[in-house]
Amino acid sequence: MRQRPVRVRLAGVRTSWRTLDDGDFFCPDCGGDRRYRRRAGRRRFVLLGLPLLPxxxxxxxxxxxxxxxxxxxxxxxxxxTTRLTAMLREAAHSVVLAVLAAGGTESRAVREAAVEAVRAAGFPACTQEELVTMVAALTSEEQGRIPLEIELHEALAPLAPHLAVSGRESLLLQGARVALADAAYCAAEREVLAAVGRALRIEADEVDRLLAEAGTVS
Structure with missing residues (x-):
């Protein structure tokens, strides 16, 4: 059988790479978490395998x-994926704590709903006593609603660009279900849930619609 002649590239541009740092990232082509290398290089014109002009x-x-x-x-x-999962857990935890801080922890139904939400988010060992203690610490340091909204923004705003609309709405509805566990929303709970909506980039009229629909679910 006749073989094809080997083509020799006489000239071209070659890049010499060096690694700057490495770590873990989400690879769009692989579709999952992978190791990466951040690299920089220098291009040179090569003639007969010899690097010449930069x-x-x-x-x-x-x-x-x-x-x-x-x-x-x-x-x-x-x-x-690992980091996103952790961000979702912390976001759900922050929403529940904010709702409890606004509406209080006296109601057993609210405490049970809060524990169920936090456990489902990825904290299976959470207890009512733990949440009550955390809310007490939060409200003792808080001066009005502004610090609480800042804390919600820090927990939710970095997550919002990476969630679909349904994912952002789900976080809001988790807080709504806790608030509704004993009765209708109180004014402070509505204020907190509105802040959750703002941090998650949900329009105000959509927040109102979602909260109203949550109140009609038995």
Whole structure:
């Protein structure tokens, strides 16, 4: 059988890469968490395998160690699956605590609903006593509603861009169900849930609709 002749590339541009740092990231091509290397390089014109003229800098780029695909540095803004799960847990916990701080912990039904929500979010060992203690600490330090809204914003705003509309609405409704466990919303609970909506980038009229619909569910 006749073999094809081997083509030798006489000239071209070659990039020499160096690794700046590494870590874990969510690889869009792999569809999961992977290791990455952030790399920068120098381009050189190569003739007969010999590097000659510099052709400028390359990168920095993010290279997936698994599939070797290259991405812009912005890919690191997407949290890993592990990190996103932790952010969701903390967000749900913060929403429940904020609702309890607004409406109080006297009602057994509210405490039970709060514990159920926090356990479902990823804290299976949570107890009513633990939540009551945390709410007491939170309200003793709080001066009005502004510090509480700031805390909600810090917990929820970084998460909002990475959630679909249904995911953001689900977090709001978790808080609504806790607030409604004993009766209709009180004014302070509505104020907190409105703050949750703002932090999650849910329009005010949509927040009102969702809260009204939650109140009609038996």
């Amino acid at each position: 052709r400028g800098a390359a990168g920095p780029i993010v290279e997936c160690v698994g599939c070797r695909a290259h991405f812009a540095a912005e890919v690191l803004d997407q949290p890993t």
